[in-house]
Amino acid sequence: FNSIPDDDGVVRRVPLLLQTKGEIYPSLAMEALRVAQGASSYTVKMAGASGETSYGGASTGITHLRNGHFEIPTDKYGNFLMYYTDTDAANDRYISAWQVLDDNFDASLVEGHILFLGTSAPGLKDLRATPMDPSLPGVEVHAQALEQVLAEQYLVRPDWMDGAEVVMMLAFGIILIVVMAQLTAIWGAVFMLVVQAGAIYFSLHMFRTHGYLIDPISPGIAILLLYLTESLRRYISSEQERKQVRSAFGQYMSPVLVEQLAKDPNKLKLGGEMKELSVLFCDIRGFTTISEQFNAQELTAFINRFLTPMTNVILERKGTIDKYMGDCIMAFWNAPLDDEEHARNASEAALGMFAELRELNAERKMRAGEEGREYLPVNIGIGINTGEICVGNMGSEQRFDYSVLGDDVNLASRLEGQSKTYGVDIVIGENTRCQLENMALLELDLIRVKGKTSAVTIYALMGDESLYEKPAFQELVDLWKKTLKAYRTKEWDGARNFINLCRTQVAKLEGVELETLFRLYEARIAAYKITPPPEDWDGVFIATSK
Numbered sequence: 001f002n003s004i005p006d007d008d009g010v011v012r013r014v015p016l017l018l019q020t021k022g023e024i025y026p027s028l029a030m031e032a033l034r035v036a037q038g039a040s041s042y043t044v045k046m047a048g049a050s051g052e053t054s055y056g057g058a059s060t061g062i063t064h065l066r067n068g069h070f071e072i073p074t075d076k077y078g079n080f081l082m083y084y085t086d087t088d089a090a091n092d093r094y095i096s097a098w099q100v101l102d103d104n105f106d107a108s109l110v111e112g113h114i115l116f117l118g119t120s121a122p123g124l125k126d127l128r129a130t131p132m133d134p135s136l137p138g139v140e141v142h143a144q145a146l147e148q149v150l151a152e153q154y155l156v157r158p159d160w161m162d163g164a165e166v167v168m169m170l171a172f173g174i175i176l177i178v179v180m181a182q183l184t185a186i187w188g189a190v191f192m193l194v195v196q197a198g199a200i201y202f203s204l205h206m207f208r209t210h211g212y213l214i215d216p217i218s219p220g221i222a223i224l225l226l227y228l229t230e231s232l233r234r235y236i237s238s239e240q241e242r243k244q245v246r247s248a249f250g251q252y253m254s255p256v257l258v259e260q261l262a263k264d265p266n267k268l269k270l271g272g273e274m275k276e277l278s279v280l281f282c283d284i285r286g287f288t289t290i291s292e293q294f295n296a297q298e299l300t301a302f303i304n305r306f307l308t309p310m311t312n313v314i315l316e317r318k319g320t321i322d323k324y325m326g327d328c329i330m331a332f333w334n335a336p337l338d339d340e341e342h343a344r345n346a347s348e349a350a351l352g353m354f355a356e357l358r359e360l361n362a363e364r365k366m367r368a369g370e371e372g373r374e375y376l377p378v379n380i381g382i383g384i385n386t387g388e389i390c391v392g393n394m395g396s397e398q399r400f401d402y403s404v405l406g407d408d409v410n411l412a413s414r415l416e417g418q419s420k421t422y423g424v425d426i427v428i429g430e431n432t433r434c435q436l437e438n439m440a441l442l443e444l445d446l447i448r449v450k451g452k453t454s455a456v457t458i459y460a461l462m463g464d465e466s467l468y469e470k471p472a473f474q475e476l477v478d479l480w481k482k483t484l485k486a487y488r489t490k491e492w493d494g495a496r497n498f499i500n501l502c503r504t505q506v507a508k509l510e511g512v513e514l515e516t517l518f519r520l521y522e523a524r525i526a527a528y529k530i531t532p533p534p535e536d537w538d539g540v541f542i543a544t545s546k
Contacts, residue, residue, distance in 0.1 A: 003128060003141045011128045011136075013079040014145050016065050016072065017042070027080075029146040030067055032114050037068035044078070045071075063158070070149050073156050081155035081213060082141070083148050084132040093143075116143045157213040169219040172199075173226050180230055192227045196220045272392030277334045278346040278384060278432060279409050280319070281416035282310060282353060284327040285379040293376065303327060306378065309356040317349040318342075322403050332404050335391045343386050343435035347461055350382045350426045383416030384461070385409075385429035407452075414449040415458060418543065423516020426461035433459045440467035442480060444517065446488075447541045455540040462512060473512075476505040483521070488539030490532070492525045 003014045016030050026034065026042060034042070043066035061076030074080055099105055118139025119126055126138040148154065172195055180188040199216040206212040242263070284290070284306070291299055307329065311321060314331045318339050322330040331349075333342035361377045368375035387408030394403045408431075415427040422444050433441055440462035448455045467473050483498035499518050506512050524541075 003138065005129065009129050011082065011130050011141055013075065013081050014141060015078055016074060016080050017044070017078050027142065027145070028116070029142040029149070030065070032116070032142075033067050033070065033146055033149060036114050039068035042067055067149075070152070072149055073154050073158075075157055080145055080148075081157060082130070082145060083153055083155045083211070084130050084136075084144055085147075086132065114146060116140075116146075153211070155207075155211050155213055161212075161214065165215060165219055169222050172219070172223055176223060176226060177230060180227070180234070185231055185234070188227065188231070192223060195223060272390055272394075274388050275335055275391055276342075276386065277332045277389045277391060277404060277408075278342045278386045279332045279389065279404060279412040280314070280330070280346050280350060281383045281413045282329040282331075282350075282380055283416055285381055285420055286376075287327045290376050290378065293373070306360065309360065310353050313352040313356055314349050317345040317352065319345065319349055320402075323401070332389075332391070335404070336402065343384075343432045344439075346384050346386075347426075347428065347432070347436055347439060348464070350384060350461060351464055353380070353382065354425055380425075381416050381419030382426045383412050383414065383419060383428070384426065384432050385412035385415055386431040386435065387411070387429075411449065411452065411456065414452070414543075418444075418447070418449070418458065421543070422460065422520060423514065424460040424462075428459050428461050430457045430459075433457075436461075438465045438468050440464065440473055442477060442514075443484060445541055446539050447543050449543045455538075460517075467509075467512075470509065472505060472508040476502060476509065476512075479505055484539075487521060487525070490528070490537075492529050496522065496525055 003011045005011045006013075014027060014029070016027050018025050018027070030042070044062055045064040045066065047061060047063045062074050062078040063076075065072045065074055065078065072080065095109065116139045118137055120137040122135070127135040128138045128141055130136045130141070176188075176192060176195065179191050183191065196216075199220055203214040203216040206214050290302075294302055303326075306327070307324060310329055314321060314329070317333075318337070319331045319333050320335065322332055324330075331346075333339050333346045339345060357378060357380060364378065365375045385408050387406070389404050389406040389408050391404045392402065394405060395401055408429075411429060415429060419425060419427045424442075424444070427444065428436075428441075442460045442462055444458045444460050446455050446457050462473070479498055479502045483495050483502060486492075486495035486498055499521060502514070503518060506514050
C-alpha cells in the first residue's frame with residue numbers, strides 16, 4: 001500500500017501495519033524484511049502511557065513492532081518515523097531496467113540484496129514529497145524505510161513524549177511567571193527568548209545524538225502566548241496603578257513629579273516610613289479682619305485667588321501639598337519622591353510665595369481703588385522645619401490621605417506662629433538652616449515653643465543669594481551676633497547699643513524690615529533690668545503662645 005502523507009502533503013512517516021476490513025496488513029518494507037529473514041509473524045508491543053486507542057479498540061498505544069530479529073520503534077499509531085538520506089546518495093543505489101535487461105549486466109550487484117521494483121516516471125503518479133525531496137519516487141520511501149531498519153538508525157518519539165512536553169511547558173511557564181515578576185518587560189523578553197533558544201538547541205541536540213524527536217515549537221508558542229498574556233496583564237495592572245497615582249497625587253504635586261511617580265510607583269511607600277522631610281506652614285495674618293469685607297462667594301473667590309499662586313510656587317519647587325486648612329497651606333518636601341535639596345527647595349518656595357503675594361496685593365489695591373472700598377493688604381507668615389518625620393497614608397478605613405506626622409511637623413507649625421511675634425516673614429528651624437548655603441539668614445532667638453520641652457534655635461530667612469552676598473547684610477549679621485551674645489551674657493546696655501547699630505545697618509538694606517525684632521529685644525532688656533533672670537539663665541525664652 002502507498003505511504004500516507006501528513007496534512008501538508010509531505011511524507012514523514014509510513015505505517016508499518018495497516019488495518020482494513022478487520023484485517024491487519026504489513027507494509028511493503030516490513031513484508032520484504034520478514035520474507036528476507038524467514039520470520040513467520042509480527043509482534044506488536046503496546047503501552048498505556050499514550051492513552052490512545054489502537055488496534056482492537058483498546059485504550060493503549062503502540063511502542064514497537066518486532067519483525068524477526070529487529071525491534072522497530074514506532075509512534076503510538078504504529079507509524080515508522082522516516083530518517084531520509086540525501087537524494088544524491090540514494091541515486092547511487094538505483095539500477096535502471098535497461099541495465100538489468102542488458103546481457104552484460106553484472107548479477108553480483110543484486111545478489112544478497114532486497115530489491116524493490118518501482119518507477120520514477122511522473123506520468124505514473126508515484127512521486128512523493130518528502131522533507132529532503134519534493135518529488136521522490138514512492139518505491140524509494142519503502143526502500144529507505146527498510147534501509148533504516150537494517151542499519152538500526154531510528155527516529156524515536158516515545159509514547160510518553162507528549163506528556164513530557166506538557167510537563168516541560170508547565171514548568172517553564174511557571175518559571176517564566178516567577179522570573180517576570182522580578183524583571184522588567186525587556187529582561188523578561190530576553191529570558192523568554194533564551195528559554196526558546198535553549199529548547200530549540202536541546203531539541204536539535206537530542207535529534208543529532210540520539211534520534212529523539214522533541215517538539216520545540218508547540219511549547220515555544222505556548223510560552224510565547226504566556227509571556228504575551230503576562231505582559232498584557234502587567235501592562236493593564238501598571239496602567240491602573242499609574243492611574244491611581246495620578247488620581248491620588250494630581251492635586252498635590254506638580255505634573256512633572258506626578259508623571260515620574262506614575263512611571264515608577266515603587267518609589268511610593270504608602271504603608272508609612274520615617275524619612276527626613278522639610279515641612280512648610282503658611283497662614284494669612286489677620287484673616288478675620290480681611291474676611292469681614294466679603295460675603296460668602298467673595299470670600300471663596302478670595303481664598304482661591306490666594307491659594308492658587310501659592311500652590312503653584314510649591315509645586316514648581318517639587319513640593320507636595322499636604323492639605324488646605326482654611327487660609328492655611330501645609331506642604332512638605334522629599335516625599336513621595338526623593339529630593340536631596342528638600343530644605344533649599346522649601347526655602348526657595350517660601351521666598352517665591354512672598355513674590356506672588358506682592359503681585360496679589362498690588363492687584364487687590366487697584367481693585368479696592370476702583371470699587372471705592374478700604375484696601376487691606378494680605379500678610380502671611382511662614383514656618384519651615386526639617387527632621388525625621390513619619391510619612392504615608394493616614395486616616396480611617398473610609399478615607400485617608402498621604403500625609404505627615406511627628407514632632408518636627410508640629411514645630412514647623414509653631415515656627416509659623418512665631419513669625420508674627422518676631423516681625424519677620426519666614427522662620428526656619430536649626431535643622432533647616434544647617435542644609436542651606438549662601439542664603440540670607442539671621443538668628444532670631446533660642447526659645448522653647450509651646451508644647452516642647454527642649455529649646456530650639458530659630459532663624460529668619462531674609463532672602464536668597466542676592467541679599468546674602470551684600471556686604472551690608474554680612475555686617476548686619478555680625479552686629480546681630482554680637483547683640484545676641486551680649487543679651488545672653490546679661491550685658492543689657494551693650495546689647496541695647498548693638499541694637500541701635502543694627503538699626504543703622506538695616507537702613508542701608510532696601511526691603512529689610514526688622515523693627516519689630518529690635519523692639520522685642522529692647523522690651524525684654526528693659527524687663528530684665530527690672531527683674532533679672534535667674535543666675536543659671538541660659539538665654540532661652542519660653543514662648544507662651546503658638
